[in-house]
Amino acid sequence: MKLGFASLVILLALLAGCSGKAGSIPGVLLTATSAPSPQGEVTIMTTVSPSPTPTGKSLRELAPRRGLAIGAAVDVSTLRSDPVYAQILAQEFNMLTAENALKFGPLRPSRDSYDFSAADTLVQFAQDHDMQVRGHTLVWHNQLPDWLTQGTFSREELSAILKEHILTVVGHYRGKIAAWDVVNEAVGDNGQMRDTLWLRGIGPEYLDLAFQWAHEADPQAKLFYNDYNGEGLGSKSDAIYRLLKELLQRGVPVDGVGLQMHLTLDAPPRAADIAANIQRLGELGLEVHITEMDVRIKTPASPADLAKQAEIYRSVLGACLGSPYCKAFVLWGFSDRYSWIPGFFKGYDSALIFDEAFAPKPAYQAMKDELADH
Ligand code: XIL
Numbered sequence: 001m002k003l004g005f006a007s008l009v010i011l012l013a014l015l016a017g018c019s020g021k022a023g024s025i026p027g028v029l030l031t032a033t034s035a036p037s038p039q040g041e042v043t044i045m046t047t048v049s050p051s052p053t054p055t056g057k058s059l060r061e062l063a064p065r066r067g068l069a070i071g072a073a074v075d076v077s078t079l080r081s082d083p084v085y086a087q088i089l090a091q092e093f094n095m096l097t098a099e100n101a102l103k104f105g106p107l108r109p110s111r112d113s114y115d116f117s118a119a120d121t122l123v124q125f126a127q128d129h130d131m132q133v134r135g136h137t138l139v140w141h142n143q144l145p146d147w148l149t150q151g152t153f154s155r156e157e158l159s160a161i162l163k164e165h166i167l168t169v170v171g172h173y174r175g176k177i178a179a180w181d182v183v184n185e186a187v188g189d190n191g192q193m194r195d196t197l198w199l200r201g202i203g204p205e206y207l208d209l210a211f212q213w214a215h216e217a218d219p220q221a222k223l224f225y226n227d228y229n230g231e232g233l234g235s236k237s238d239a240i241y242r243l244l245k246e247l248l249q250r251g252v253p254v255d256g257v258g259l260q261m262h263l264t265l266d267a268p269p270r271a272a273d274i275a276a277n278i279q280r281l282g283e284l285g286l287e288v289h290i291t292e293m294d295v296r297i298k299t300p301a302s303p304a305d306l307a308k309q310a311e312i313y314r315s316v317l318g319a320c321l322g323s324p325y326c327k328a329f330v331l332w333g334f335s336d337r338y339s340w341i342p343g344f345f346k347g348y349d350s351a352l353i354f355d356e357a358f359a360p361k362p363a364y365q366a367m368k369d370e371l372a373d374h
Pocket of ligand 1: 260
């Protein structure tokens with residue numbers, strides 16, 4: 001993480017124990033060291049001693065022994081402003097996803113400019129802390145810039161725009177982003193191809209083209225199709241399975257599938273169904289990542305709700321650990337202090353594994369037990 005001198009002073013003051021907005025992490029000792037980078041900026045390396053929990057190990061110490069990468073989505077402005085957030089990330093996770101910074105809109109303020117500043121900060125933080133990055137996402141129907149959604153483009157123009165975008169963005173991070181969500185949510189809730197700017201403007205072959213361009217730009221990166229509500233068994237997961245099978249039959253370079261896993265307490269998919277779905281996707285030759293897990297709760301969350309939530313985290317993690325095809329388990333954030341849930345699902349909150357004060361919740365302990373337990 002690169003910071004100017006003023007922010008360095010503030011950060012060190014916070015780490016030294018001055019009371020900051022974020023407070024302190026229970027049971028965690030924070031220390032920071034700084035070293036000048038070749039550019040004259042200061043690189044912050046965070047080191048965190050493990051919290052004294054029953055097993056004494058963080059998620060990222062436990063997960064690799066089970067062949068699993070463990071990750072969280074990151075909001076870059078919070079990463080820059082909240083040192084406790086940065087510390088827990090570095091302590092608990094070895095994989096990061098950009099919550100927004102790599103989406104089309106944030107990256108492309110205008111047709112002929114790219115703003116890589118936020119995503120570069122995230123990738124640098126990941127490198128400084130020995131973490132992998134998942135790139136999210138190249139082709140989606142949401143968070144597109146106005147110049148794109150309000151413009152009028154021929155099929156050739158739109159596919160040239162998408163091609164240039166993918167070649168430039170994937171090329172910029174060539175060798176630095178391990179896995180890309182190339183296409184996000186292309187299947188509608190009815191199981192048909194979702195009606196999007198890309199489908200209307202280019203045709204269904206936009207998927208094949210996007211994967212081919214991404215492969216051209218970084219042949220080493222693993223290329224994923226990512227979607228929601230297709231985690232267990234059912235008509236949408238069947239439609240996603242068929243789409244992936246057809247892509248592979250046409251020789252499209254798809255390496256994996258992301259199961260988002262935005263769940264509620266009431267109707268989570270059955271662990272056996274998730275396991276069966278992972279198995280059939282794996283048998284197609286695909287790697288499976290859980291990419292965006294959270295379990296939202298109607299406010300206010302009771303202790304019983306938190307226990308139920310912990311059990312859902314545990315069982316989904318168990319389904320992933322039970323399969324040789326499931327290689328990464330990524331949460332959509334990690335603390336209820338910073339989560340997209342209250343803004344998107346009215347009356348819901350508490351979806352993550354640390355609470356608003358960064359104290360570990362029962363779900364955190366359940367994940368650790370599941371990782372340690374086999
Ligand atoms: C969400 C972010 O969390 C929000 O900050 C943003 O305003 C909207 O998008 N599925 C996805 C993610 O693939 O990109 C979405 O992220 C959550 C649902």
